[in-house]
Amino acid sequence: MLKGRSSLIFMIISAVCLGLSVILVLFAAGLAKNDVPTLSAKEEDTTSIPPPDVTTAPPVSSDPTDVRDESPSDEIPKSKILLVEPIMQLPELPNGCEIVALATVLNYLGFDVDKNELARDYLPCGEVGKTAPDVAYVGDPTSNKTGTAFGCLAPVITRCANKFFEDNGAGYYAVNLTGTPLSELKEYIADGIPVIMWTTLNMSKSPVATTWNINGTKYSWLEYSHCTVLSGYSPIRYIFSDPLYGFDGYAPDKVEAAYKSQYMQAVVILEKPIE
Numbered sequence: 001m002l003k004g005r006s007s008l009i010f011m012i013i014s015a016v017c018l019g020l021s022v023i024l025v026l027f028a029a030g031l032a033k034n035d036v037p038t039l040s041a042k043e044e045d046t047t048s049i050p051p052p053d054v055t056t057a058p059p060v061s062s063d064p065t066d067v068r069d070e071s072p073s074d075e076i077p078k079s080k081i082l083l084v085e086p087i088m089q090l091p092e093l094p095n096g097c098e099i100v101a102l103a104t105v106l107n108y109l110g111f112d113v114d115k116n117e118l119a120r121d122y123l124p125c126g127e128v129g130k131t132a133p134d135v136a137y138v139g140d141p142t143s144n145k146t147g148t149a150f151g152c153l154a155p156v157i158t159r160c161a162n163k164f165f166e167d168n169g170a171g172y173y174a175v176n177l178t179g180t181p182l183s184e185l186k187e188y189i190a191d192g193i194p195v196i197m198w199t200t201l202n203m204s205k206s207p208v209a210t211t212w213n214i215n216g217t218k219y220s221w222l223e224y225s226h227c228t229v230l231s232g233y234s235p236i237r238y239i240f241s242d243p244l245y246g247f248d249g250y251a252p253d254k255v256e257a258a259y260k261s262q263y264m265q266a267v268v269i270l271e272k273p274i275e
Helices: 002-035 099-107 115-122 153-169 182-190 252-261
Strands: 080-084 135-137 147-151 172-176 195-200 210-213 217-222 227-236 237-242 246-250 266-271
Touching: 080 182, 099 115, 099 153, 099 227, 099 266, 115 153, 147 227, 153 172, 153 195, 172 237, 182 195, 182 227, 182 252, 195 252, 237 252, 237 266, 246 252
Parallel strands: none
Antiparallel strands: 080 227, 135 147, 172 266, 195 227, 195 266, 210 217, 227 237, 237 246
């Protein structure tokens, strides 16, 4: 009788221990799934998520490709990283981060693009103090001499990309997403679409370097202005394929502040729908 009772108690204890073990394993697996970013190879289908609405963009461009009226899908993975190989701007283009960021995305899409040729053939440049940065690059991106090279804004890179696609008969087009909240840019990463975005060096707070008044419009240029490629995200970090730093990552609050300081400028390359 005692022997049977002991066996029953042993079986009950064993069952409880087994159940606890299963619960612990499932809990650990859930943590791992949420905390570890998902690495993704370059994806070919980049058309399933349309761009979000732009509602807060500053009046810097009248390009018809600047705004689309579709809404993105609601559900995205908690983490996603695109394998976007960064093209480095140094030494040839010390102040050419914007056009090198575009070259990075074009190469990700499969175009064999040289950054120097892209800058020479497609990036319009104008004289410092007389050129609006939403019309052309202010200065010379090949120069590292103080006061001779500044940069350009999202409308310029949008037009550069679309001229490149037109000349090469490519089935893509660029969209200026200026004004899109940072949280919504993750929609594109989730769908395999890297985002060219304007931030600051190291996501640092930047003073104004200079101000221009061009045709009655005031432009303030940040001293640490920078353009990079957003290529991934996780719950604790945004990942970049940066033309100056290579692969890099920063906390969301730092990225948010830098992005907002640059008027929330961003550009994506989308595939044209098949007619």
